[in-house]
Amino acid sequence: MSESLIRELRAAKPAARPELRERVQALATAEPARRPFLDRFEWRRLVLVAAPATVVVALVAAGVIGLTRDDLSGGGQQAASGVTTTALTEQARKADDSSAATIAPSAPEDSAATIPFSNAPPGGSVAPDPGRVQRYQAELQLRVENLNELSRATQRAQRIAASLGGNVSSLSYDAPRGGIGSANILLRIPVERVQTAMTQLSQLGTILGQRFGIEDLQPAVDDLSIQVEQSQRRIARLRKQLENTKLADEERAVLQSRLASERQRLTELRSGLKATRAEGRYATIALTLTTEKIEAVVPGGDSKLEGIKDVLVWEGIVALYALVVAGPIVLLGVLIWLALRLRRRREETRLLAQT
Amino acid sequence: MTISARRQQPVQHPAWSASFAATAEEHLDDVYAYLVYFTRDRTLAEDLAADTFEKALRQWGRFDARRASARTWLCQIARTTALDWFRAEDRRRRREERSAPAERVEEAFADGLSPDLEAALASLSAAEREIVALRILLELDGEETARVLGISPTNVSTRLSRALEKMTAKLEGKVSADV
Numbered sequence: 001m002s003e004s005l006i007r008e009l010r011a012a013k014p015a016a017r018p019e020l021r022e023r024v025q026a027l028a029t030a031e032p033a034r035r036p037f038l039d040r041f042e043w044r045r046l047v048l049v050a051a052p053a054t055v056v057v058a059l060v061a062a063g064v065i066g067l068t069r070d071d072l073s074g075g076g077q078q079a080a081s082g083v084t085t086t087a088l089t090e091q092a093r094k095a096d097d098s099s100a101a102t103i104a105p106s107a108p109e110d111s112a113a114t115i116p117f118s119n120a121p122p123g124g125s126v127a128p129d130p131g132r133v134q135r136y137q138a139e140l141q142l143r144v145e146n147l148n149e150l151s152r153a154t155q156r157a158q159r160i161a162a163s164l165g166g167n168v169s170s171l172s173y174d175a176p177r178g179g180i181g182s183a184n185i186l187l188r189i190p191v192e193r194v195q196t197a198m199t200q201l202s203q204l205g206t207i208l209g210q211r212f213g214i215e216d217l218q219p220a221v222d223d224l225s226i227q228v229e230q231s232q233r234r235i236a237r238l239r240k241q242l243e244n245t246k247l248a249d250e251e252r253a254v255l256q257s258r259l260a261s262e263r264q265r266l267t268e269l270r271s272g273l274k275a276t277r278a279e280g281r282y283a284t285i286a287l288t289l290t291t292e293k294i295e296a297v298v299p300g301g302d303s304k305l306e307g308i309k310d311v312l313v314w315e316g317i318v319a320l321y322a323l324v325v326a327g328p329i330v331l332l333g334v335l336i337w338l339a340l341r342l343r344r345r346r347e348e349t350r351l352l353a354q355t
Numbered sequence: 356m357t358i359s360a361r362r363q364q365p366v367q368h369p370a371w372s373a374s375f376a377a378t379a380e381e382h383l384d385d386v387y388a389y390l391v392y393f394t395r396d397r398t399l400a401e402d403l404a405a406d407t408f409e410k411a412l413r414q415w416g417r418f419d420a421r422r423a424s425a426r427t428w429l430c431q432i433a434r435t436t437a438l439d440w441f442r443a444e445d446r447r448r449r450r451e452e453r454s455a456p457a458e459r460v461e462e463a464f465a466d467g468l469s470p471d472l473e474a475a476l477a478s479l480s481a482a483e484r485e486i487v488a489l490r491i492l493l494e495l496d497g498e499e500t501a502r503v504l505g506i507s508p509t510n511v512s513t514r515l516s517r518a519l520e521k522m523t524a525k526l527e528g529k530v531s532a533d534v
Contacts, residue, residue: 005472005526006491012467013492016387020401024383024408028376345505351441352482 058315066308133280135215136191138198141288142205147181153204153289154183160200164193166282182290194283201287208290217280224273231266238262375415378425379408385426385493386433391464392488393437393481403440407433423502430489430503441481475525483518490515 016024144150150173158168166189175181189197202210238259242252386407390400410432411418418428464476476484489500490511497508504511 005522008467008469008472009487009491010494012465013384014388014391014397014400014465016383016404017401020387020404021383023401023405024379025376027405027408027412028379347442348438349482351438351445352485353480354445 058312062308062311062315065311066306067304130192132216132218133221133277134191135217135279136194136212136283137215137286138194138210138212138283139286139288140198140201140210141208141290142202143208143293144205144289144291146291147175149205150175150181150183150289150291154185156204157185157187157201157287157289160197161187161189164197165190166193166197169284180290180292182288182292185287185289187285187287188282189285191281191283194285197283197285201285205289217276221273221276221280224269224276228266228269228273231262231269235259235262235266375412378429379411382426382429383408386429388465388492389430389485389488390433390437392476392492393434393485394440395464395477395481395484399440403433403436406436410436424499426493427495427499427502430493430495434485434503471526472522475522478525479518479521483514483521486511486514487518487522 142153144153154171154173158171161168166187169186169188171183171185173181173183175183187197187201198210238255241247242255242259247255383404387400387404390403390407391397394400394403407429411429414432418425423431464473468476476487479487486500486504489495489503490497495503497511500511501508506514
């Protein structure tokens with residue numbers, strides 16, 4: 001197309017009539033109020049602001065929750081240690097159950113206040129209250145350099161228990177040739193020496209993890225003591241009744257039978273009381289020694305970071321879940337939108353070709 | 356009072372409103388010319404231009420000069436307004452054509468065009484006329500035109516060359532027939 005024709009087209013460019021100018025001018029002067037902020041806010045801008053804001057909120061929430069929640073940092077410590085603490089706990093529980101089985105069955109379960117297991121700083125522990133009967137449990141996970149060290153540490157642990165007046169309740173030693181060795185030792189140590197034991201045992205290797213728990217047995221002891229006293233009073237009453245010479249033979253036989261069963265019950269109660277008190281005299285320490293190269297857990301900063309990491313992982317899981325649930329819906333919406341757009345575009349092309 | 360008269364006596368509006376008045380004044384002819392080419396109907400183009408500026412005023416708060424020039428933005432609104440009208444007209448025409456076929460009013464694009472050029476323009480479809488209007492009459496560049504039409508700049512070039520070829524063929528055919 002020649003330049004002259006283009007010039008001709010441009011020279012003959014249609015211009016708006018004055019009437020139209022006035023119409024448009026009237027529109028411009030009919031000044032509407034500026035729309036509220038929310039009306040002017042475009043969704044695209046909202047997404048641009050909301051997306052980074054959500055990330056910031058998620059990070060801040062993870063930081064706050066991770067730093068303030070102790071149980072999360074504990075969980076991280078457990079995970080980081082890589083040692084089956086649950087198994088250790090089970091081991092300790094089994095040992096306790098075997099001794100607790102001797103406690104009188106009438107002792108109410110909820111009367112024993114239980115302090116849950118908690119993490120302690122390496123080499124440190126919480127002392128039991130000497131004024132109360134308490135079940136003290138501790139778990140100590142240590143790493144030793146090699147199999148020779150494992151053997152030596154196992155023997156030393158047994159000697160420490162013996163020197164403190166305790167004993168080895170169970171011991172399992174696993175040291176395959178050329179492999180990673182480990183030893184699980186369940187020690188019973190007098191409670192008044194448990195801190196000494198923990199200190200000495202923690203020097204056998206590098207601490208990977210340490211937990212302790214105290215269960216208050218005093219309510220059970222008090223309850224058993226009351227039952228013993230009641231039983232003694234019943235026996236005394238039965239004896240007094242049997243002293244009566246005017247009793248019929250049948251009546252006497254019944255009272256004697258009652259007396260015998262009450263004596264039996266008293267024996268069991270005393271035995272249970274004795275066992276419970278004995279339980280409170282000894283602490284259970286589940287010691288795990290391993291040659292496996294696992295990073296030692298330093299409480300404080302690292303565990304806090306673990307807590308933050310845990311929260312972030314959970315946030316990620318929630319986000320992934322939301323994505324999985326909402327993804328197909330969003331995809332369907334996008335496909336519908338694209339289909340409508342395509343249809344509109346085709347209709348538009350048809351319309352413009354006709355006109 | 357005309358817009359040019361307002362230039363001497365500015366009305367006290369907020370900055371955004373004054374800016375809209377100035378923008379309307381600056382681009383009214385462009386929008387109108389585009390609509391005349393697009394619709395081939397001057398009266399309709401006037402109505403659509405008024406509608407365009409009415410819509411533009413409502414959307415003025417959302418106008419972002421960083422994303423597109425005011426002229427491109429106004430042409431986009433004008434195109435949407437015209438397309439809406441075309442759709443409504445198409446529906447109406449279909450209804451009415453069942454009873455009686457509608458008569459199309461053929462109008463001159465502008466005063467001062469040679470009859471041959473007028474005929475060549477008339478041979479184009481609306482899609483071709485709008486691209487000629489945007490690229491030649493309004494002198495928008497490829498990017499701006501692509502933004503108005505919602506297509507790629509390459510597609511703009513292709514469509515424009517086809518439209519021009521068609522016009523040239525029409526003009527040459529006319530010339531050879533006259534000879």
